[in-house]
Each structure stands twice: as C-alpha cells, then as structure tokens.
Amino acid sequence: MSKKNILAMLIMATMVLSAFSGCIGEKETPTTTTAPKPSAIVFNSTQLRPPPETEWVTTKLLPQFEKETGIKVTFVPEEYVPFESRLIGEVESGNVKVSVAGGLYGDFSLLMEKEYLTDLTGIDLPNRTFIKTFWDLSFYKGKQVFVPWMQATYILVANKKALEYLPEGADMNALTYDQLIEWAKNIYEATGQKKFGLPAGPKGLLHRFVHGYLYPSYTGKTVANFNTPEAVTMWEKMKELWKYTHPSSPMWDAMGEPLLAEDVWIAWDHTARFKTAIEEKPDDFVVLPSPAGPKGRGFITVIAGLAVPKGAPHIDEAKKLIEYLTRPETQVETTKGVGFFPVVEEAAGELPEGPLKVIAEGVIAQSGASDAIPAMLPIGLGEKAGEFSTIYKETFYSIVIDGEPIEDVLSARWAELKALYEETGAPYPAPG
Structure with a gap:
C-alpha cells in the first residue's frame, strides 16, 4: 500500500473517531444550558422579628416550602428603617440581593413612590380568594406592587x-x-x-x-x-x-x-x-x-404584604414563595403559629374549632364587609x-x-x- 493511501486511511479514521466522540460528548455536555437553581433566596421582612416568631418561621414555616420545592430561603428580619434603606440602596446600585420583601403597607410607601417594586400583576395564585379590601390596596398606579400576606x-x-x-x-x-x-x-x-x-x-x-x-x-x-x-x-x-x-x-x-x-x-x-x-x-x-x-x-387594618424589589434575582422562585405563604392552609398555620390573621377567605373555614377560629371569623367578616373603609x-x-x-x-x-x-x-x-x-x-x- 502506498504512503498516500495509508495517509488517507489515517485521516478517515481520525474523522470517524472524532464524530463518534462528538456523539458521546453531546450526552455529557449539553449544547443548551439552564439557569442554576439558587443556593438560597433572601426573604427580608419587617414582620415576625421577635425571636419566638423568627424561630417559628425558620423551623416550622419555611422548611415545608424548602422540602416541597428544593428552594432554600434565608430569612432576614429587620427593623423598618434599615429594611427601607437596604432595599432602596440595592435597587439604586443595581445589585439586588433580596428576592422577597415582607412588610406593612406603610413600610412600602416610599418604595411604591419611587416605583422600586416589581409589577406582580397576573401572578398565579390559584384556589384562594383574597379579601377585596386588601387586594385593592395592593395596587399602585394600576400595577400590583405587593400581594396581601397577613393582617391584625x-x-x-x-x-x-x-x-x-x-x-x-x-x-x-x-x-x-x-x-x-x-x-x-x-x-x-x-x-x-x-x-x-x-x-x-x-x-x-x-x-x-x-x-x-x-x-x-x-x-x-x-x-x-x-x-x-x-x-x-x-x-x-x-x-x-x-x-x-x-x-x-x-x-x-x-x-x-x-x-x-x-x-x-x-x-x-x-x-x-x-x-x-x-x-x-x-x-x-x-x-x-x-x-x-x-x-x-x-x-x-394592619396589613402586611409580600413584594419583589425591582431587579430582584430569582423572580420565579420568589413567586413560588409568595404562592406558598398565601395558601389557605399556610395562612391557617401562620395564625396558629404567630397570631396574625388570614387575608384569604378560605382560611377561616380551615381553622380548627376554638378561640382562634372565633377571632379569625370576626376579623375576616370586618375586613370583608361591603361597606368597609x-x-x-x-x-x-x-x-x-x-x-x-x-x-x-x-x-x-x-x-x-x-x-x-x-x-x-x-x-x-x-x-x-x-x-x-x-x-x-x-x-x-x-x-x-
């Protein structure tokens, strides 16, 4: 066999091996990539700050969400002034760390005025009916800037x-x-x-x-x-x-x-x-x-809501946490755990008979009244x-x-x- 034919065969063999290894490589290294799941999303809140309430959040409330979704949550309770300063600073610097912000209606007032909160209009929250009074309050300039969370x-x-x-x-x-x-x-x-x-x-x-x-x-x-x-x-x-x-x-x-x-x-x-x-x-x-x-x-109404800062990371995960926290069954556990009352109508029916149910039914009847101010x-x-x-x-x-x-x-x-x-x-x- 001539040197020319041997060289041609070597080249052909190399091409076959390359193609074969390329096929193997397609299984090991996908050509398309998906966004990595966050190691943890940050949930910053002016509410549930007292140590017993914070302990309940971190040992009872959030573990169930993490087990269900695989999404870890870092809960950061904070006083109102540093809470507001943190969120404004993060949004203005373009380096937002907080995915979900929980606070009273008044805690969001400056953030709403500055339009530093993500529009949550159309967020998927099935199988619950929010008290209309609170749902209406969650809109600012035609955009939903928070989702009602708890009330007192x-x-x-x-x-x-x-x-x-x-x-x-x-x-x-x-x-x-x-x-x-x-x-x-x-x-x-x-x-x-x-x-x-x-x-x-x-x-x-x-x-x-x-x-x-x-x-x-x-x-x-x-x-x-x-x-x-x-x-x-x-x-x-x-x-x-x-x-x-x-x-x-x-x-x-x-x-x-x-x-x-x-x-x-x-x-x-x-x-x-x-x-x-x-x-x-x-x-x-x-x-x-x-x-x-x-x-x-x-x-x-002492109404607390859940917002997403503008430019927040992990928006999909943030919405999943909001969905979890506003489920009727989660609202019931929140009432039993820390004494805040539900903002969804279905929750009252799920409370067990007893004092909390007595209070919750009255609270929901008041906030849901047709002539409510x-x-x-x-x-x-x-x-x-x-x-x-x-x-x-x-x-x-x-x-x-x-x-x-x-x-x-x-x-x-x-x-x-x-x-x-x-x-x-x-x-x-x-x-x-």
Missing part, C-alpha cells in the same frame, strides 16, 4: 349574655353606631348596669378607636375632616354612648380582663388583647365587626408620632369625659394636628 386589627367582642338585648332587627355582624348605642342602652335599662367598655386608660388604645374607627365611619377621613359638621355629629353620638359606658373605662388599658370578669359585656380593643379571654372561655363570647357610621364601616396607621411622623395619638386621645377626654364644648375643642386640636403635618410633611394616613 381591632374588633368588638360581646358576651353572649348581651345578645338578647340587641335592638330589634339588628344584625350583630353588621351593626351601626346608632344600634350599638341602643344596645348598650337596652342593657342598662334592663340591668341597671353600664356594660359597654373602652380601653381609655393611660396605656389603652382609645386613640386608635377615634382616628381609625370613628372618624372614617362618620366623616370618611382620618385627618382631613377632623373639624367638620360631620365630626361634631360624631362627638355628639359618642357623648350619648358614654352614658352607658362602664365608669372604670378611663382606668382600663386593655379589655380582656373586664370581659372575663363580666364587668362589661361588650368591648372594643386590639385582637391580641382579647386573645386570653377568648382562649379561657371560647364559648362565652362572639367576635363582631366594628360598627358602621354614615360613611361606612371604618376600621384600622380601611384606615391605615400614621406614617412619616417619625419622633412626633406620639403627638398624633395624644391629639386624638385628648380630644376624646375633653369632649366626652370632661364635657367641654365640641366646637371649641375641635378648633384647638385641629390647629395642633394641622401644624404637626405641616411641620413633618407627612401624608395623611388613608383614607385621608
């Missing part, structure tokens, strides 16, 4: 002994303030006792009742209509209610104990301050939505936030307890309130 609020609790004195035709789950006054009056006339109570003590939350419940219900606003004819009518009604209010109310900081002792049969307070009473005697009490006034059913806590006041609370509480004391002229008190306090907002430049809390 203030409610009305009544001993079942009071129910026989309800005004004729009144629906206890849709009371008006006029009916509440008549209810308290009926009890007083039948028993000779003042069985309605408010936490009007030095550390009580009376100011929340005034700015978040009374003012929106009667005037449609929290701040803007502080000194108006509608407000005058409201205070006249409160003076009437006070006639049937337990005289120890100005000494009570919380209403759980007075309810247990049956000093009062009807009381308003924060859900957390009723929890022990309802746990001890769950069959004795009903939890009711707060009453409505001429403008609607004003109530404070959600009111937010004040934001942007900084160190002067206490002045806001003092103005509302002392207005109640001056008018209702001390009997000072309504118009004079409103005029003086409105000047203080207006000056507070002019000095701080803070926005009025919703509804305005």
Whole structure:
C-alpha cells in the first residue's frame, strides 16, 4: 500500500473517531444550558422579628416550602428603617440581593413612590380568594406592587349574655353606631348596669378607636375632616354612648380582663388583647365587626404584604414563595403559629374549632364587609408620632369625659394636628 493511501486511511479514521466522540460528548455536555437553581433566596421582612416568631418561621414555616420545592430561603428580619434603606440602596446600585420583601403597607410607601417594586400583576395564585379590601390596596398606579400576606386589627367582642338585648332587627355582624348605642342602652335599662367598655386608660388604645374607627365611619377621613359638621355629629353620638359606658373605662388599658370578669359585656380593643379571654372561655363570647357610621364601616387594618424589589434575582422562585405563604392552609398555620390573621377567605373555614377560629371569623367578616373603609396607621411622623395619638386621645377626654364644648375643642386640636403635618410633611394616613 502506498504512503498516500495509508495517509488517507489515517485521516478517515481520525474523522470517524472524532464524530463518534462528538456523539458521546453531546450526552455529557449539553449544547443548551439552564439557569442554576439558587443556593438560597433572601426573604427580608419587617414582620415576625421577635425571636419566638423568627424561630417559628425558620423551623416550622419555611422548611415545608424548602422540602416541597428544593428552594432554600434565608430569612432576614429587620427593623423598618434599615429594611427601607437596604432595599432602596440595592435597587439604586443595581445589585439586588433580596428576592422577597415582607412588610406593612406603610413600610412600602416610599418604595411604591419611587416605583422600586416589581409589577406582580397576573401572578398565579390559584384556589384562594383574597379579601377585596386588601387586594385593592395592593395596587399602585394600576400595577400590583405587593400581594396581601397577613393582617391584625381591632374588633368588638360581646358576651353572649348581651345578645338578647340587641335592638330589634339588628344584625350583630353588621351593626351601626346608632344600634350599638341602643344596645348598650337596652342593657342598662334592663340591668341597671353600664356594660359597654373602652380601653381609655393611660396605656389603652382609645386613640386608635377615634382616628381609625370613628372618624372614617362618620366623616370618611382620618385627618382631613377632623373639624367638620360631620365630626361634631360624631362627638355628639359618642357623648350619648358614654352614658352607658362602664365608669372604670378611663382606668382600663386593655379589655380582656373586664370581659372575663363580666364587668362589661361588650368591648372594643386590639385582637391580641382579647386573645386570653377568648382562649379561657371560647364559648362565652362572639367576635363582631366594628360598627358602621354614615360613611361606612371604618376600621384600622394592619396589613402586611409580600413584594419583589425591582431587579430582584430569582423572580420565579420568589413567586413560588409568595404562592406558598398565601395558601389557605399556610395562612391557617401562620395564625396558629404567630397570631396574625388570614387575608384569604378560605382560611377561616380551615381553622380548627376554638378561640382562634372565633377571632379569625370576626376579623375576616370586618375586613370583608361591603361597606368597609380601611384606615391605615400614621406614617412619616417619625419622633412626633406620639403627638398624633395624644391629639386624638385628648380630644376624646375633653369632649366626652370632661364635657367641654365640641366646637371649641375641635378648633384647638385641629390647629395642633394641622401644624404637626405641616411641620413633618407627612401624608395623611388613608383614607385621608
């Protein structure tokens, strides 16, 4: 065989071997690549910061998600100021580390204004019905900037002994303030006792009742209509209610104990301050939505949401975590674990019978009411936030307890309130 033929055969053999090894290589080294699964996504939150709550998140809540999806989650609880600074800094630097941000509605306010949150419109969240009030709040300039996550609020609790004195035709789950006054009056006339109570003590939350419940219900606003004819009518009604209010109310900081002792049969307070009473005697009490006034059913909503910072890594994984945290069954576990209440309607039906179910049903009925007017806590006041609370509480004391002229008190306090907002430049809390 000539040298030329040998050389040709060697070249052909080399080509065959190369082709064969190329076929093997296609199995070992794909020509297309997929994005690597993250070692962990960062979940930054202003909520669930206390050590017992953080422990519950890391040992109970997130392990189930990690087991189901294979996605690890690093939970980073943080105070509001560093939380906001971190997210703004990351977005503006283009180096975003946080995939999911959890916070109160007010915690997102500046991020919403700067448009630093990802539009989540169309996110796939099947088999759950979000309370419409909260779903509507999650949109800003036509974009969904967060998904409702958890809620806390203030409610009305009544001993079942009071129910026989309800005004004729009144629906206890849709009371008006006029009916509440008549209810308290009926009890007083039948028993000779003042069985309605408010936490009007030095550390009580009376100011929340005034700015978040009374003012929106009667005037449609929290701040803007502080000194108006509608407000005058409201205070006249409160003076009437006070006639049937337990005289120890100005000494009570919380209403759980007075309810247990049956000093009062009807009381308003924060859900957390009723929890022990309802746990001890769950069959004795009903939890009711707060009453409505001429403008609607004003109530404070402490609503927490889940957002994705603009430019966040691992968007698909972030959406999976949001989907998991808002499932009805996860919402139930959250209520049982840390005491925040559901934002999806189906969750109430999945809670086991007992005190938490009693409270949750009342909370969901209040926030889901057709005439609901959600009111937010004040934001942007900084160190002067206490002045806001003092103005509302002392207005109640001056008018209702001390009997000072309504118009004079409103005029003086409105000047203080207006000056507070002019000095701080803070926005009025919703509804305005």
